[in-house]
Amino acid sequence: MEPAAFPLKTILDRHLPNGGFCEHPGGAYRTDSTAWAVLCLKAYNLYPEVVSSARQVLCKAQLPDGNIPLTPDYPEAYWPTAIAAMALADTPEFSSYHEKTINFLLNSKGNIFEKEADSPVGHDTTIEGWSWIQGTHSWVEPTAMAIRALCVAGEPYHERTIQGVLLLLDRQLPNGGWNYGNTTVYGKTLKPIPTSSGIALWALAGLPARDKVEMSIKYLSEQLPLLRTPNSIAWAILGLRAWGITTQKSDELISASLQQQGRYSPYGTSQLSVLLAAAICKRQGFCL
Amino acid sequence: MTYQASDRKRFVFTRREFLWCLSGGIFLGLGGHQLIRYTTRQQADVFIAKAADYRIDLGRIISQGLHELGISPQEIRGKRILLKPNLVEVSSGHAHINTHPLVIRGAIEAFLRLGAAAVFVGEGPAHVTDTFMVVEETGLGDVLFEDKIRFVDLNYDDLFDLTNQTGFNTLSRLTFPATLKKVDWIVSVAKMKTHHWAGVTLSMKNLFGVMPGSVYGWPKNVLHYRGISQSIVDINTTLRPHFAIVDGITGMQGDGPIMGDPIHPGVLVMGRSLPAVDATCCRIMGVDPHKIDYLRVAAKHLGTIVESDIHQRGEMINGVYTPFTLAPKT
Numbered sequence: 001m002e003p004a005a006f007p008l009k010t011i012l013d014r015h016l017p018n019g020g021f022c023e024h025p026g027g028a029y030r031t032d033s034t035a036w037a038v039l040c041l042k043a044y045n046l047y048p049e050v051v052s053s054a055r056q057v058l059c060k061a062q063l064p065d066g067n068i069p070l071t072p073d074y075p076e077a078y079w080p081t082a083i084a085a086m087a088l089a090d091t092p093e094f095s096s097y098h099e100k101t102i103n104f105l106l107n108s109k110g111n112i113f114e115k116e117a118d119s120p121v122g123h124d125t126t127i128e129g130w131s132w133i134q135g136t137h138s139w140v141e142p143t144a145m146a147i148r149a150l151c152v153a154g155e156p157y158h159e160r161t162i163q164g165v166l167l168l169l170d171r172q173l174p175n176g177g178w179n180y181g182n183t184t185v186y187g188k189t190l191k192p193i194p195t196s197s198g199i200a201l202w203a204l205a206g207l208p209a210r211d212k213v214e215m216s217i218k219y220l221s222e223q224l225p226l227l228r229t230p231n232s233i234a235w236a237i238l239g240l241r242a243w244g245i246t247t248q249k250s251d252e253l254i255s256a257s258l259q260q261q262g263r264y265s266p267y268g269t270s271q272l273s274v275l276l277a278a279a280i281c282k283r284q285g286f287c288l
Numbered sequence: 289m290t291y292q293a294s295d296r297k298r299f300v301f302t303r304r305e306f307l308w309c310l311s312g313g314i315f316l317g318l319g320g321h322q323l324i325r326y327t328t329r330q331q332a333d334v335f336i337a338k339a340a341d342y343r344i345d346l347g348r349i350i351s352q353g354l355h356e357l358g359i360s361p362q363e364i365r366g367k368r369i370l371l372k373p374n375l376v377e378v379s380s381g382h383a384h385i386n387t388h389p390l391v392i393r394g395a396i397e398a399f400l401r402l403g404a405a406a407v408f409v410g411e412g413p414a415h416v417t418d419t420f421m422v423v424e425e426t427g428l429g430d431v432l433f434e435d436k437i438r439f440v441d442l443n444y445d446d447l448f449d450l451t452n453q454t455g456f457n458t459l460s461r462l463t464f465p466a467t468l469k470k471v472d473w474i475v476s477v478a479k480m481k482t483h484h485w486a487g488v489t490l491s492m493k494n495l496f497g498v499m500p501g502s503v504y505g506w507p508k509n510v511l512h513y514r515g516i517s518q519s520i521v522d523i524n525t526t527l528r529p530h531f532a533i534v535d536g537i538t539g540m541q542g543d544g545p546i547m548g549d550p551i552h553p554g555v556l557v558m559g560r561s562l563p564a565v566d567a568t569c570c571r572i573m574g575v576d577p578h579k580i581d582y583l584r585v586a587a588k589h590l591g592t593i594v595e596s597d598i599h600q601r602g603e604m605i606n607g608v609y610t611p612f613t614l615a616p617k618t
Contacts, residue, residue: 023444023445024444024445027446070503074503077503079505120484131509132501133503133509135510136510136512136513137509139505139506139507141506180417180507185484185543185547186543188543188547190547191377193415193416193418194418194421195416195417195418195421196417229418229420229424231418231421263429263433264423264437264439265420265438265441267420268441271418271420
C-alpha cells in the first residue's frame with residue numbers, strides 16, 4: 001500500500017459537498033484546511049478533480065479586496081490568504097484570483113510602532129511584516145507564509161518581501177531558531193519553537209545568505225530527531241530541506257507520527273496535509 | 289449548556305428574610321435599607337487543600353473539594369465536562385509553567401466518579417501553533433491516552449459567536465470554539481503564577497486559552513490590543529465558566545507566565561466562583577486581589593473578592609501562605 005494512502009483518504013473524507021475542506025470530521029469550511037489540502041494533493045499529483053473543486057471554492061470565498069479569510073464570517077482573520085495564494089498559483093484558470101491575493105498581501109501589513117524607552121520587548125517593532133489578524137502586530141508565521149506566497153508568485157525582490165525577510169532575521173533568536181515572534185521580554189531571551197523555526201527557514205530559502213541562518217539550521221537539525229507531532233516534524237523537514245539538508249530519519253518520524261494519530265484526537269486536515277507534503281518532498285524534491 | 293441563563297451569583301438573601309424585611313419595613317425605615325444591602329452581599333465558598341507534591345492521590349483531594357463545595361452526583365451525573373488546563377509552552381522538566389498532567393488526571397477521576405457522562409480536555413495555546421507538541425511534551429498526552437480522554441485543539445475548532453456581555457474590550461462579539469457549546473460544564477484548571485502584564489494568571493486569565501488562535505492570532509494579539517484585563521472580564525462574563533481548580537502545588541513567581549521561577553505553595557484551590565478562587569489564590573501568594581485590575585472589575589459582575597465574604601473551606605489561608613516574588617512592572 002502507498003504509505004500515504006490511508007492519510008490521504010482521511011483528507012479526502014473531509015472534502016465537503018461544496019468542494020472545500022473542513023479541519024475536523026463533521027466540521028465547517030475553512031480556507032486554511034482547503035488550501036493545505038490542495039497543496040498536498042497537488043504534491044502527490046492525485047485527485048485533480050478534487051483539487052479543482054477546492055480551488056473554485058477558494059475563489060468563491062475571495063472578498064473584493066482579494067482577501068481569502070479563514071471563513072467569510074471572519075474577514076479580519078486574513079492569514080489564510082497567503083496559503084490560498086500558493087494553492088491558486090500556476091493555474092491559468094485561476095490566475096486573476098491569484099493576482100488579487102498577491103495584491104491583497106502586498107497591501108496588508110501588521111501594525112508597526114516606535115518603542116518607548118522602557119519597552120519590555122526586544123525586537124524591532126518598526127519593520128513591516130504580516131499579522132495573523134488585521135489591526136495587530138506582525139508575527140513570524142504569517143510573515144513567513146506571505147514571503148513564501150510572494151516568492152511563488154515571482155516577487156522575491158519586492159520591497160515587501162525584502163522587509164519580511166528583514167523582520168524574520170530580526171526575530172531570529174540569538175542562539176538560533178524562532179518562536180511566535182518575541183525575542184526578549186523584560187531582558188530575558190525566550191525559547192525557540194520547532195514549528196515556527198521550520199516555517200521561517202522554509203520561507204527564507206535562498207533569500208538571505210546561509211550564514212545568517214546557520215544557527216537556526218543547527219538548532220532545527222538537533223531538534224528534528226526529538227520531535228513527535230505532525231506539525232513540528234513536517235515543518236522541521238521542510239525547513240531543513242529548503243536549505244539542502246535531508247535526514248534518513250524523516251520517513252521514520254513521519255510514520256511514527258501517523259501511527260500516533262487518534263491517540264487522543266484526530267489530526268487536523270492542515271497538519272495532515274503538511275505532514276504528507278513533507279513526506280513526498282523527500283522523494284520528489286518537492287517543497288511546497 | 290445555557291449561556292447567560294444560569295446566573296450563579298449566590299445571595300444570602302432568602303425568601304424568609306425578604307418577607308421579614310417587608311413586614312418590618314415601616315419599623316426599620318432607613319435602617320432596613322442598610323439591612324437589605326448587608327444581606328444581599330455576595331458570598332462564595334472556596335476550598336483549599338494541602339497537596340505536598342504531584343504523586344499523592346489528587347483525585348481524592350479534588351473529590352473531597354467538590355463534596356465540600358456542595359457539588360453532588362445529582363449535579364454532575366450525565367453531564368459533559370470540559371477541563372481547560374493552562375498549557376503555555378513546552379517545558380519538559382519544568383513543572384511551574386503548565387498545569388500538571390496529574391492534576392488533570394485527578395480532575396478527570398473526580399468528575400467521572402460523580403457520574404459525568406464524558407470528560408474532555410481542551411486548550412488553545414497562545415504561543416504555539418502545534419498544540420499537540422505542548423500536549424505531548426508536558427506529559428498530558430500520555431495521561432489522556434491512558435485514561436482514554438479526548439483532547440480538543442481549541443485553536444483549530446469550529447467557531448461560534450456570543451454577544452460580549454460586558455464589552456470592556458469594545459468588541460461587540462466574542463468568538464469561541466464550537467466544543468464549548470457541546471459541553472455542560474467548563475472547568476478552568478489553571479496554574480498559580482505571576483504574570484508580567486496581568487499581575488497574576490489564575491483561573492480567570494486561564495480562559496484566554498479558549499479563545500481560538502485562528503481568530504485572535506498567536507499570541508492572541510487582538511485581545512492584547514483591546515486590553516488584557518478588559519478581555520479577561522469579558523471572556524468570563526460571556527462564557528460563565530462553572531468551576532475552577534488552581535494547581536498551586538508548584539507555581540511560578542517572578543517573571544511569569546513563562547520565564548519565572550518555581551515556588552512550592554503545595555496547594556490546590558477550587559470553587560464555583562472564579563473571582564473568589566482567584567482572590568483566595570492571590571491572598572495565598574501575598575498579593576492584594578483588590579490591586580489586580582481584572583479582579584477588581586470582575587467583582588462587580590461575577591462575584592465577590594472580599595475576604596470576609598469568601599467562606600474558606602479546608603485549609604485556612606494563613607496555613608498555606610506562600611508569598612510570591614512579583615513580576616517586573618506589576
